Amino acid sequence: MKLFYAPASPFVRKVMVFIKELGLEDKVELVKISTxxxxxxxxxxxxxxxxxxxxxxxxxxxxxxxxxxxxxYLDSLVSSKSLYPAEGEARWDVLCMEALADGLMDAAVNNRYERGMRPADKQWDAWSDGQVKKVHGALTALDGMAASFGDRIDAGIVGAACSCGYLDFRYPDIGWRESYPALGAWYAKFSKRTSMQETQPPS
Known part of the structure; x- marks a missing residue:
């Protein structure tokens, strides 16, 4: 298999963490691109x-x-370990949490494009503010869940961690840890996993 990637993308990082957690490094060729x-x-x-x-x-x-x-798809290749519950309420909870984390990353990336790529005279402040509001809405929800995360790892957990990491990378002044302390405390521990350490975006 071949993965097209760029190390700054939080969505790429989520996939890379999956590859490492599932032990698939030797199955995936990494192709770094700019797009x-x-x-x-x-x-x-x-x-x-x-x-x-x-x-x-x-x-x-x-x-x-x-x-x-x-x-x-990657999860389906490994029979000994799964990051998605097979059925029941737990499955839908994990899928919804993954979607929540993806929504946070999507809003943060969209705002990054707005502020970083669009010419200043064409930027729309209200639209940008709306994206930041989505980020905080997702952080509020994740902070409310964080006490239940414990040491578990699944697709929702990986997504949450990668979204937190992206905020550190692109929004270092947002102060999300102070505003969302339960999530910050959980992330401080989870971010020490080898899969997270080895997929950190470039400084």
Whole structure:
């Protein structure tokens, strides 16, 4: 398999953490690329028509995207360990938490594009403020759940950790740990896992 990736993406990081937690490092070739909305990578477009990362090219040549599809596929390859509960309420709780974390990352990335790439005279403050509000809404929800996280690891937990890591990376002045102390305390411990240490975005 081949993974198109860029180390700054929180969605890529989620997939990379899955690869490490599931012991699939020797099964996935990493292909580092640069792609943006306005400068799209042709090799990536051949496997993913919307040219977004991460994209996983399976052994049969087909491309898989987005990150939640990739993580579910990777999980299906390992019979001895699963990061998705098989059934029941626990399964839906994990899937919903993964979607919540993805929503946080999506809003944070969208705002990063707005502030970092769009010309200053074309930036829309109200739209940007709305994205930040989504981030805080997700953080409030995760903070309320954090006391129940314990030492468990699943797709929702990995997503939450990668979203926290992205805030550290791109929003170091937001002070999310002070505003969401339960989540911050949990993340301080979880971020020490080898899979998290080895997938940190570039400084």
């Amino acid at each position: 943006t909305v306005i400068d799209q990578n042709a090799d990536l477009a051949a496997s993913n028509p919307v040219t977004k990362i991460p994209t996983l090219v399976m052994d049969n040549g087909k491309g898989l995207f987005d990150s939640r599809v990739i993580t579910a």
